[in-house]
Amino acid sequence: MADRKLRVATTSLAGCFGCHMSFLDIDERLLDLLELVEFDRSPITDIKHCGPCDLGLVEGGVCNAENVHVLREFRKNCKILVALGACAVNGGLPAQRNHLDLRDILAAVYETEGGLARGARIPNDPELPLPLNQVHPIHEVVKIDYFLPGCPPSADAIWKFLTDLIAGRTPHLGHGLIHYD
Amino acid sequence: MPATMTTTSALQSVLARQGHDGTRLMQILRETQEALGWLSPPVLTEIARDIGWPRARVESTAGFYSFFHTRPLGRYRVLWSDNITDRMLGNIDLMQAMCEKLWLEPGRVSEDGLVSVDTTSCTGMCDQGPALLVNYRAVTRMTPRRVEAMVDLIRAETPVAAWPAEWFAVEDNIRRKDILLGNALVPGEALAAALERGAAAMLDEIKRSGLRGRGGAGFGTGLKWEACRDAMGEAHYVICNADEGEPGTFKDRVLLTRYADLVFEGMTIAGHVVGAKKGLLYLRGEYRYLLEPLESVLAARRAAGLLGGNILGQPFDFDIEVHLGAGAYICGEESALIESLEGKPGRPRIRPPFPVTHGYLGQPTTVNNVETLAAACLVAKHGGEWYSKVGTTKSAGSKILSVSGDVERPGIYEYPFGVTVQQVLNDAGIEGCTQAVQVSGPSGVTLGQNELERRIAFEDIPTAGALMVFDCTRDMFEVARNFAHFFAHESCGFCTPCRVGTTVVARLMDKLATGHGSPYDIDEMFKMHRLMQGASHCGLGNSACNPMFDTLNKFRPAYERRLKSLDYEPAFDLDAALSQARQMTGRDDAAAHLANVEES
Amino acid sequence: MTDNTLPTCLIDGEEVPFTPGQTLIQAATAAGKYIPHLCWHPDFAAHGSCKICTVKADGRFGAACTIEARAGMTVENRTTELDDKRRTLLQLLFVEGNHFCPSCEKSGNCLLQATAYEVGMMSPHFDHFYPDRPVDASHPDVLLDFNRCIMCELCVRASRDVDGKNIFALSGRGIKSHLIVNSESGRIKDTDFSAGDRAAEVCPVGVILKKRVGFAVPIGGRKYDVSPVSAQVGAQAPTREEA
Structure with missing residues (x-):
């Protein structure tokens, strides 16, 4: 291994940050990890844009235009890009809208559902990212090198996965750590 | 209701x-x-x-089955044959023109429930396309003028029976005859010879003849009949496989049109040899128009004492029925065909046991190709030794070839086995350069320019007899893509690799066609080929990647020039994926779009 | 406890005895050896459709549930090559349907999921089809969630061969294949299906689910949380001899 610390970026796209919470659940092992890595863009650092990194961890699927931009930024900057958790791997919960037409969803949520203010409209502020017709797992948009499934992957699974990667081993989880739920 | x-x-x-x-x-x-x-x-x-x-x-x-519908699809159902040969003759433009004139989208039924227009797998009219089916009646040689006239007749709700008869004319286009098509047998002649020999001796003659199955696989006909004859059962059956579904193949259509007596006589001889009282001819649904003519031939044979009880005065009873399929290529596989004859979906059975011991209704059954049965008449009349001297040592007799595509005289050509592909091309007439010849349809082999000296014979290119010719202006990627969609449409869905794999492959081909491809996708295609070839349940899945594999190896630049980049590319258009949200918000600002290439 | 009187075949280098007529997967199962499978079940006639049990017998690929064991047969089973193929087949099944494990009450007890864990499937790899397959919740006691159907036809076989009811069948063709039920309305409530049917408990995935009993076992204690599927060979002991 190189002497310098590995530079790591993390982000959550169409996810719930549950995978990040699980990441933090490695508890005191975080200290061991920080001996080996330093963080670039991540909710932990509050860096807004990702620079060149060794490793990128992406939680969540791709549901809107902003997700695409962030994912591309990660792919461009990270030598190794990892899909972290069920939503990144197969779209997860957000993808359960995929059998519905987005136009019907928008109309129902913003215009026709009960309890909306009179004259409610679908928001059209240019600041808001537009949703995609369907939610996609991240491997359908950019090349992904490794996948760590789970909703969320357990702290032990994340630890095993990262220590394997950092040590230069192909990650291998085995029974008990590999989970789709 | x-x-x-x-x-x-x-x-x-x-x-x-x-x-x-x-x-x-x-x-x-x-x-x-x-x-x-x-x-x-x-x-x-x-x-x-x-x-x-x-x-x-x-x-x-x-x-x-494609030809059965559990929802209304219009009083006029127009299905354009969508083999690559129809495409080369312009079927897609004609279909679009028809749809525009009818204010219709392909695949949709008109709002008044009058008409629907769609595509269907090859209808076996490759030498006289573009072809279509209207209410399951075959129409050939479509032209823009015919499209216009047809639309008028549909709009006027003129019954199909009253449409111009010449639209339904199907030409035989027999270009070269050899021992089979040139035979001078009269109905009953071969059968009389067979009955005179006796069943056991007739079987010996078939074995001596070296006759092998003409459906492509080339199993020894004598061995098959013997296994069926020797198998214990309450009844034995003879089945004639006339489910000629391999795109580019149409020789059985001609045999059944012009030589039906010979085919039925071959079935009768087979019945005598294996000890069957009943024969079934499974006719593909696309040849529905042949049903009544075939039944007339059967009636004439009954009247002549060639079918029914005490045939030719001998203690031998045998009769034949024609069953129609309903648009499912997989029923050309013999066990799927039997399932279909039993009223079930055409899903291939687990084999063994084979049909010769457990076939139709679980009884010993011999399933033979139309051409094989016709050829058996020659063996009955002239003897096995005579027959075995035609062709090559390992491939006795003659082969009927269906030639279509870029040749001057498409049609039916019969040769002794061993003829080179180049010889066939010379006889069919070639202008300019030939880029490739697809032998045996999509499940067969794609031959490049340097392989045209190869021979039609079981020891070189075994084939059911289709030769589709592509000149140097043709895009071999589009040929393979057409075939990929054919297999995805025709997979029976029974086994995982074929059911899902054929669709994955078709989508990969579409991804390249729409300009989203990358080298990763080519790797994926090879991976699917390796998986499906070993793991599929039957020949369909095992051979479904053949055209892609062959063209990737022999015409790789046709793929590579379509690649968008050397990096990974998504299969879908990212900007188009924002279309619904743009529509609903009315936005068209810069942020409401996504560049499909990565912004730098 | 090898019975010396029985012939043997060689599976991954180990001698496995069999009684003549047994398929490879029957012989392996009886010997406690795991051959990955989905549509095969010891109580029912072999179906041979999922192809997960594909092995190499004397050098040829074939489904272990349909190949009869023969003396001296050499069988490759858990090789890298075969597990690679199995992983790809599983990925095809995952993208064909809608398999969202976190919201499925079969999770942890699902043979598809457990088999995917077993061969180390980390992602579905292919682009998802996301088909539209409406749920049928019409029956008072049973829910049908077709999103998870893998076309194994175990319910078809159980209902036909054990329950004598023919509640289920596959219709459609190719990628449009789908499970149907035996009623004109197409709804399960209009059949004579009952939660006590064998067909109600045979689904290897989460299509046929009994109502009001979901999520009874907490995560950690579910069937395949306890041990991997490969360590549970014989756990579903055959209750009757195969016909």
Whole structure:
């Protein structure tokens, strides 16, 4: 291994940050990890844009235009890009809208559902990212090198996965750590 | 929604004619649909009750075949044959023109329920396309003028029976005759010779002749008949496989049009050898127009004492029935064909056991190709030794080839086995350069320019006889893409690798075609080929990647020039994926779009 | 406890005895050896459709549930090559349907999921089809969630061969294949299906689910949380001899 610390970026796209919470659940092992890595863009650092990194961890699927931009930024900057958790791997919960037409969803949520203010409209502020017709797992948009499934992957699974990667081993989880739920 | 009176009486007469017999479900469904237009839920319930089958099994069959519909698809159903040869003759433009004139999208039924227009797999008219089916009647040689006239007739609701007869004319286009097509046998001549020899001696002659199955696989006909004859059973059956579905193949159509006596006589000889009393000819649904002519031939043979009881005064009873398929290529596989004859979806059985011991209704059954059975008549008349001297040592006799594509004289060519592909091309007439020849249809082999000296013979290129010729202006990627969609449409869906794999492959080909491809996708194609070739349940899945594999190896630049980049590319258009949100918000600002190439 | 009187075949280098007529997967199962499978079940006639049990017998690929064991047959089973193929087949099944494990009550007890864990499937790899397959919740006691159907036809076989009811069948063709039920309305409530049917408990995935009993076992204690599927060979002991 190189002497310098590995530079790591993390982000959550169409996810719930549950995978990040699980990441933090490695508890005191975080200290061991920080001996080996330093963080670039991540909710932990509050860096807004990702620079060149060794490793990128992406939680969540791709549901809107902003997700695409962030994912591309990660792919461009990270030598190794990892899909972290069920939503990144197969779209997860957000993808359960995929059998519905987005136009019907928008109309129902913003215009026709009960309890909306009179004259409610679908928001059209240019600041808001537009949703995609369907939610996609991240491997359908950019090349992904490794996948760590789970909703969320357990702290032990994340630890095993990262220590394997950092040590230069192909990650291998085995029974008990590999989970789709 | 109860069945109405007219529905009930039409249905009852179909059911009575078919003897309330579930194994005849294919014929029941077809005749019912011909009478009622479509197979509604109450009609399926009524059929199930009448034949004593669970309703779900009736619906299972009705839902499997392309030519049965469980929803209304219009009083006029136009299905454009979509083989690559039809494409080369411009079928897509003609279909688009037809749809525009009818204010219709392909695949949709017009709002007034009058008409629907769609594509279908090769209808076996490759030498006289672009072809189509209208209400399952074959139409050939479509032109822009015919499209216009047809639209007018549909709009005027003129019955198909009153349409111009020349539209339905199907040419034989026999260009070269050899021992089979040039035979001078009269009906009954070969049969008399066979009966005179006796069953055991006739079997010996077939074995001596070296006759091998003409469906492509080339199994020894003598061995098959012997295994069937030796198998124990309550009854034995002879089945003629006339489900000629391999795109580019149309020789059985010509045999059944011009040489039906020979085919039925071959079945009768087979029946005598294996000890069968009943023969079934399974005719592909696309050849529906041949049903009545074939039944007339059968009637004439009965009248002449060549079918029925005490045939030719001998203690030998045998009769033949024609069953129609309903648009499913997989039924060309013999065990799927048998399933279909029993009224079920055409899903290939687990083999062994093979049909020779456990075939139709679980009884010993020999399933033979149309051409094989016709050739058996030559062996009966002239003897095995005579026959074995034609062709090559390992491939006795002659082979009928269906030639289409970029040749001057498409049609039927019969040669002794061993003829080179180049010789066939010379005879069919080639202008300019030939880029490739697809032998045996999509499941066969793509030959490049440097392989045209290869021979049509079991020891070199075994084939059911299709040669589709592509000149140097043709795009071999589009050829392979057409075939990929064919397999995705025709996969029976039984096994995982073929059911899902054929669709994955078709989507990969579309990804390249729409300009989203990358080298990763080519790797994926090879991976799918490796998986499907070993793991699939039957020949369809095992050979479904052949055209892609062959063209990737022999015409790789046709793929590579379509690649968008050397990096990974998504399969979908990212900007188009924002279209619905743009529509609903009315936005068109810069942020409402996504560049499809990565911004730098 | 090898019975010396029985012939043997060689599976992954180990001698496995068999009684003539047994398929490879029957012989392996009886010997406690795991051959990955989905549509095969010891109580029912072999179906041979999922192809997960594909092995190499004397050098040829074939489904272990349909190949009869022969004396001296050499069988490759858990090789890298075969597990690679199995992983790809599983990925095809995952993208064909809608398999969202976190919201499925079969999770942890699902043979598809457990088999995917077993061969180390980390992602579905292919682009998802996301088909539209409406749920049928019409029955008072049973829910049908077709999103998870893998076309194994175990319910078809159980209902036909054990329950004598023919509640289920596959219709459609190719990628449009789908499970149907035996009623004109197409709804399960209009059949004579009952939660006590064998077909109600045979689904290897989460299509046929009994109502009001979901999520009874907490995560950690579910069938395949306890041990991997490969360590549970014989756990579903055959209750009757195969016909």
